[in-house]
Amino acid sequence: xxVLAAMSGGVDSAVAAARIVDAGHEVVGxxxxxxxxxxxxxxxxxxxxxxxxxxxARRAADxxxxxxxxxxxSEKFEDTVVADFLSEYAAGRTPNPCxxxxxxxxxxxxxxxATALGFDAVATGHYAQVITSTRPDGSELRELHRSPNTAKDxxxxxxxxxxxxxxxxxxxLGAFESKDAVRAEAAARGLSVSAKPDSYDICFVxxxxxxxxxxxxxxxxxxxxxxxxxxxxxEHEGAYAYTVGQRKGLAxxxxxxxxxxxxxxxxxxxSNTVVVGxxxxxxxxxxxxxxxxxxxxxxxxxxxxxxxxxxxxPSGWIDAEVQxxxxxxxxxxxxxxxxxxxxxxxxxEVELVGATLRGVAAGQSLVAYLGTRVLGQSTVVASTRAxxxxxQPAQQTQPATQPARSA
Numbered sequence: 379x380x381v382l383a384a385m386s387g388g389v390d391s392a393v394a395a396a397r398i399v400d401a402g403h404e405v406v407g408x409x410x411x412x413x414x415x416x417x418x419x420x421x422x423x424x425x426x427x428x429x430x431x432x433x434x435a436r437r438a439a440d441x442x443x444x445x446x447x448x449x450x451x452s453e454k455f456e457d458t459v460v461a462d463f464l465s466e467y468a469a470g471r472t473p474n475p476c477x478x479x480x481x482x483x484x485x486x487x488x489x490x491x492a493t494a495l496g497f498d499a500v501a502t503g504h505y506a507q508v509i510t511s512t513r514p515d516g517s518e519l520r521e522l523h524r525s526p527n528t529a530k531d532x533x534x535x536x537x538x539x540x541x542x543x544x545x546x547x548x549x550x551l552g553a554f555e556s557k558d559a560v561r562a563e564a565a566a567r568g569l570s571v572s573a574k575p576d577s578y579d580i581c582f583v584x585x586x587x588x589x590x591x592x593x594x595x596x597x598x599x600x601x602x603x604x605x606x607x608x609x610x611x612x613e614h615e616g617a618y619a620y621t622v623g624q625r626k627g628l629a630x631x632x633x634x635x636x637x638x639x640x641x642x643x644x645x646x647x648x649s650n651t652v653v654v655g656x657x658x659x660x661x662x663x664x665x666x667x668x669x670x671x672x673x674x675x676x677x678x679x680x681x682x683x684x685x686x687x688x689x690x691x692p693s694g695w696i697d698a699e700v701q702x703x704x705x706x707x708x709x710x711x712x713x714x715x716x717x718x719x720x721x722x723x724x725x726x727e728v729e730l731v732g733a734t735l736r737g738v739a740a741g742q743s744l745v746a747y748l749g750t751r752v753l754g755q756s757t758v759v760a761s762t763r764a765x766x767x768x769x770q771p772a773q774q775t776q777p778a779t780q781p782a783r784s785a
Contacts, residue, residue: 380404381548382492383501384484385438385446387431389564389571390503390551392438396567397550398501399442406497407439407446410488412455413582434571441568451487458482460582464595467618470645471741475580476535476704477755485539489546499546505530507552507750508544513676520544522673524750526555534704537745537755540671589619601650603630606643611654617645620652623660623737630654641737661734661764665700667726667744667756668718674753698746698753700728702738709733713746713753726756734764 383395385407399405409432432448439446459478466473489500505525513519522544525531539547554560557576564572579586596618603612612630614620620628624642634640634656641660644653672678672692681692692715699708710731718724728744738761746753 379498380496381406381499381501382488382495382497383407383444384488384503385409385435386503387428387434387438387571387574388503388577389561389569389574390505391435392442392503392569392571393560393564393567394501394503394550395438395444396442396563396569398548399444405442405444405501407435407442407444408488409435409446409448410483411448411450412452412459412483414452414456434574438569438571441570449488449491451483454487455479455483455582463580464592466741467592468596468647469741470617470647472621472739473741474535474704474743475582477538477743479581480535481538485543485547489543493546499548501548501550503551504532504536504549505551505554506533506536506549508547508549509751518545519676522752523552524747524752525552527557529705530557531705533747533752534701534743534745537673537752538671538743541673541675544673592616592618599650601652603628603652603654605634605640606653606655606659611640614652617647617650617652620645622739628652628654657736659763660736662736662738662761663730663734663764664762665702665728665730665735665738665744665758666716666760667728668724668759670715670718670724670726670754670756672715672754674748674751677748677753695729696746696748696753697731698748700730700735700744700746702735702742702744702758708747709735711746726754 381398381403383391383398383405385391385395387409395405395407436446459475459482462478463473463475484502492500505527507523507525509521509523511519522533522536524533551560561572580588583591593616596616598615601614601617602610603614604610611632612628614629620642622642622644625639628640630640638656640654641657642652643655643659646653677696678692681694681696695712695714698711698713700711700713701708710733711728712731713726713728716725716727726744738758740758742758743755744758745755
């Protein structure tokens with residue numbers, strides 16, 4: 379096969395590319411230039427598109443003996459990932475830019491361009507497994523599964539890609555059980571990135587200063603921090619700087635009467651208000667999502683979905699586990715498809731079984747699993763506080779601040 383290897387300049391993508399070469403495929407390495415932030419280009423800066431990253435990717439390609447190119451996808455990245463990040467925070471929601479990047483950049487813009495150039499697949503350094511089997515009718519079944527390396531598993535941020543794109547994705551690191559094993563292989567191959575540190579920051583935010591990035595792009599607007607009764611407790615410089623479940627950095631002048639810590643319960647962008655309260659008010663037992671993607675079409679068919687449909691969705695409840703953070707603990711639940719705001723079957727309803735989740739925020743990605751297998755993904759729009767019968771809608775109003783566009 380002809381395979382495009384996405385090379386970020388890190389050890390994971392370098393070893394992934396090496397393994398594709400070993401498998402006998404025709405491999406071309408590509409580094410994606412994504413950021414328009416000039417701070418990313420200064421020496422020593424961390425994040426995507428730094429000079430060091432591009433150089434590391436080129437050196438790895440040289441060691442592997444494969445062609446290497448840099449593709450400028452910065453306009454697409456700005457218009458999708460960065461714009462979504464800003465508009466979601468401005469609307470009081472909590473986005474996951476890694477999910478949007480996989481959806482719009484790696485497995486849309488990159489994959490589509492690769493396909494147009496005659497490549498059969500795109501390989502990345504993600505920690506996840508694609509398990510292939512044969513259906514009774516002889517067709518291929520591809521399943522997305524967790525990595526055995528639970529500390530690095532990235533199936534959560536890949537669940538958004540959908541079944542059609544999964545068919546053209548390769549994850550050569552899927553079977554690795556530890557990052558140390560990946561580094562050891564990189565060193566044995568003579569790859570200079572074998573000891574390169576991992577990056578845990580948002581890639582387009584220079585040096586991890588998310589609050590500063592948001593203030594630069596959205597501006598500063600003071601507002602009130604209030605308790606659930608509406609009593610003003612303090613002041614903030616922008617509601618977008620907070621997320622549901624947050625405890626630190628609230629700048630509240632006085633302690634609660636009961637002495638308990640306060641957490642962010644809600645963000646109201648129109649009034650620019652942050653609502654805080656006790657930890658017990660963060661627990662939810664029902665969640666609703668939209669923009670759902672379903673992956674296990676063989677399982678879905680057994681629950682009323684049309685087999686082979688890229689928009690296949692179950693009509694009945696499915697017992698599963700759900701996760702709302704990249705490395706959060708999965709909890710027992712049952713899930714089903716429901717109509718979304720447009721009336722299409724793009725929503726997902728989740729009922730937790732014998733458990734609750736804390737700090738579920740609108741905008742988060744929710745992923746349902748069957749054991750290690752990904753069943754589907756949805757974006758949280760509403761949740762129900764544990765013990766209440768009615769669902770509390772997430773933000774239904776427009777943000778008070780519109781995101782600025784960079785020059």
